[in-house]
Amino acid sequence: MKLLTAAQTREADAATIREEGISSAELMERAAFAFVTWLQVRLSPAADTQVLVLCGPGNNGGDGLAAARLLHQQGYLVQVGLLPADRHSADWEVNRARLPAELPVAEWQPEHFPAISPNTVVVDALFGTGLSRPLEGTAAALVQHLNAAQARVVSIDVPSGLFADAPQPVGSAVVKARYTVGFELPKLALLLPQNAEFVGRWHVVPIGLSPRYLADVPASMYLADAALLAGRLPARATFAHKGTFGHALLLAGSRGKVGAAVLAAQACLRGGVGLLTVSVPAVGYAVLQSTVPEAMCLPDDCKTHLTNLPELRPYAAVGMGPGIDQADDTRAVLEELLCTAKAPLVLDADALNLLGANRSLLDLLPPSTILTPHPKEFERLTEPAQHDYHRLELLRGFARHYRCYVVLKGAYSCLATPDGQLYFNTTGNPSMATGGSGDVLTGLLTALRADKRLSALDAVLIGLYAHGRAADIAVADTGQAGLVAGDLPRYIGQALQELTTPDSL
């Protein structure tokens, strides 16, 4: 699924109206109906629920007016509060005129905004994608009044005051919603951690925007969801053998962090690799052999950390980083790996920290290397970001410059490709905020990179999706708090199966 800018969303509306021969008011009715349908599933029975719809002057306010009418028709106790304005959009006027006379409507004057009870469900339809500047004056005061009320707020399209795809000044007035319900496609703002306190949980509801427009519009940002990835993992051929899926090498572990090597190795095997060799410091040899008997183990001469790069010829992909620590000998191993590797590389954790501390090594990165930093590791590779949009631009620039695939890990992990595209992963949940989840990802990505049937892009996208999906499946058994990283590998196979090409004509 593509992520559209606010301007492209307007074009999508216009294309839909043109192609279907409908009026813009009809499209607004569709949007309001989709919103109300979503809301009704979550509301208590009509007689018990007071709904306040706060409407701004544009089409977001128009959506609110149409939603107020539809909720009123369903028997909810609805009131409408209007933000005073000199001008209104044409479809706002249409829907204002359609409000039934018995539905209470009042213009809310700044001197005496009515009190908002915490029991009220507030529909925030003040501003949407048409926000042209930060809120101030009456609009800002109303947003502050609403936020102070601590009512249950559901925002239409975007929380009012939040730009859909650009940063706003720190401290701007923005509605703090419990839910945000968007139309057809999520806006970029909903995916960024800095907006979490405004967005709450988000959902998108379909409104039938032009499929032709959505297919043709150029995009540089995508949502990597099941629809994008379904069928991208080829099914295993009947006569497949272990050579078909590649031999991977993992360089992982140090004294006190052998567990990272174990987690990465388990995930690599569950990711379907044909053969796996793990190079660990001598202290990890017995641990690895007993906990991951399917893997071969190459103990380093050094007891505590990695000091030797194994002969690389047998390997179809190499992953380095989990738990390796940052000793100078290990930096030399990394440098030799970057200089000599012919196979694709996956670099994580301390391999990234070593790159950050020795930036001249970055110029040695082979093209198409996969790097998986979390925001702090990414900062060590680049510079502190001013805000999340800036971080995404740094990410895009880094991936382009070094011709690499860079995954900025988080709730919606973002992959930047060498040609500057961004893909946001949609799977995963907060159960993964536990030590070792990243080590599991390294192992899984190394397995998928060793599989020659997959392109680099597909390997990363499938890996990110399956990593998060494994956690989504696992929490049904473990609960969120109870999940540990070692649970994840067992669910990877199920997650990968969901993306496997169906065995049909």
Ligand SMILES: NC(=O)C1=CN([C@@H]2O[C@H](COP(=O)(O)OP(=O)(O)OC[C@H]3O[C@@H](n4cnc5c(N)ncnc54)[C@H](OP(=O)(O)O)[C@@H]3O)[C@@H](O)[C@H]2O)[C@@H](O)CC1
């Ligand atoms: N496919 C879809 O997604 C569909 C989208 N639809 C809906 O349309 C919404 C977009 O509507 P929209 O373009 O009319 O913009 P909206 O957000 O209502 O605000 C514009 C008004 O606010 C004003 N204004 C702006 N900034 C301001 C400020 N800081 N302080 C004060 N005023 C400010 C601005 O005035 P101006 O900038 O000209 O001064 C103008 O009057 C979208 O979010 C969705 O809900 C559906 O109906 C159909 C399908």
Ligand SMILES: Nc1ncnc2c1ncn2[C@@H]1O[C@H](COP(=O)(O)OP(=O)(O)O)[C@@H](O)[C@H]1O
């Ligand atoms: N709230 C969350 N929602 C979804 N995924 C998450 C969340 N928190 C963490 N993750 C995922 O868990 C992994 C954590 O990786 P990382 O920070 O490297 O952990 P570690 O270093 O402990 O292995 C990343 O893939 C990240 O995307």
Ligand SMILES: [K+]
């Ligand atoms: K809104």
